[in-house]
């Protein structure tokens with residue numbers, strides 16, 4: 001294949017990022033903006049040893065599994081590459097991805113439960129970070145195009161509750177009214193960089209205005225406007241991010257208005273969330289995820305449980321009343337503080353939260369606390385090897401692994417399967433409809449400690 005030449009092909013799969021996969025004489029080429037079953041014309045733009053990247057030229061024949069909407073799905077940005085693939089087909093693809101990754105990477109050939117999808121797979125996100133930029137001198141708020149710094153102006157965010165649309169409109173009006181300068185990366189001037197919007201079950205919102213500098217011109221006018229036009233806004237923060245990193249939020253948060261925390265609910269539990277705490281993005285599916293984790297754990301009043309990567313203690317609190325003790329480990333200080341407050345607010349007295357990196361804290365904790373069950377819920381990169389080794393030393397009866405990345409999950413499980421553990425349950429859950437991501441709850445049992453659940 002030649003770079004710059006045009007080829008034709010049938011899309012047969014998605015990559016883990018959601019690009020279409022075409023095989024041209026057996027050579028895989030990845031093309032964005034297509035779905036499985038499309039026959040397309042593409043230009044080869046990059047050729048590596050084992051794969052190429054192509055650019056879509058035209059769709060010759062549309063897939064029968066395409067879904068069209070009355071709005072331009074492109075405005076939702078690069079985070080939802082599967083949006084034009086029928087939802088039931090997305091679910092099947094994700095279920096199969098979990099099965100294939102476990103087999104290919106982990107060498108684990110096991111039955112998996114049918115994936116649990118959403119009844120209404122829209123407006124499910126309770127946290128979004130939305131870039132603010134400029135097109136030809138005009139301020140725009142919207143998501144980035146895939147693999148680009150170009151912003152697509154957003155009218156309605158079908159991934160978040162309606163209150164987010166209202167906030168975006170209000171901020172846009174304030175920018176126009178007071179001629180507020182958005183941050184210009186090239187010149188290093190201007191103020192506003194991003195909006196972080198968190199929402200809760202009661203349709204209340206926390207707005208985080210990310211700025212390059214400490215001053216926000218006409219700040220009080222903005223607060224006044226938001227309070228007047230978006231009554232659901234109960235908390236406003238400024239976050240200062242002067243760095244050029246890939247992270248949206250910088251280290252410094254300044255409380256500008258209202259509540260310091262946003263209170264949200266999962267099942268019977270309430271959680272106070274700080275602007276920088278991790279909280280699962282999809283409330284409806286999170287409840288299913290936690291219920292599954294709890295079922296797999298088979299809680300008993302003699303159990304001592306480690307909740308590793310505990311965030312604001314959500315899983316810990318979910319199981320606390322059914323076990324003797326639960327011990328969380330988490331590296332973000334504010335999340336640990338939230339966990340302790342959340343325990344108190346929910347009347348939980350048998351939980352402890354330790355601050356620190358799990359790979360440093362856990363090896364010490366296993367000498368003091370003889371937990372017989374373990375939950376791990378790491379970020380996408382999976383567990384550090386020190387965490388896996390500490391779990392092996394601890395030798396719990398059950399390990400419940402909650403994962404948002406089947407590849408690193410399979411890598412970690414492979415180590416545990418060599419150490420007397422067997423995967424006995426796999427439950428995929430669709431936490432992120434229309435993205436290529438899939439969440440999973442896995443039960444591992446130590447040989448000799450297996451019983452039916």
Ligand SMILES: C[S@@+](CC[C@H](N)C(=O)[O-])C[C@H]1O[C@@H](n2cnc3c(N)ncnc32)[C@H](O)[C@@H]1O
Nearest residue numbers: 278280309310311330331332357358377378379
């Ligand atoms: C996928 S979240 C899970 C949080 C929580 N279990 C929940 O359901 O909301 C992963 C968490 O791990 C934390 N984390 C990341 N790296 C860590 C590390 N090395 N040690 C401990 N916690 C870490 C993050 O701050 C985040 O809260």
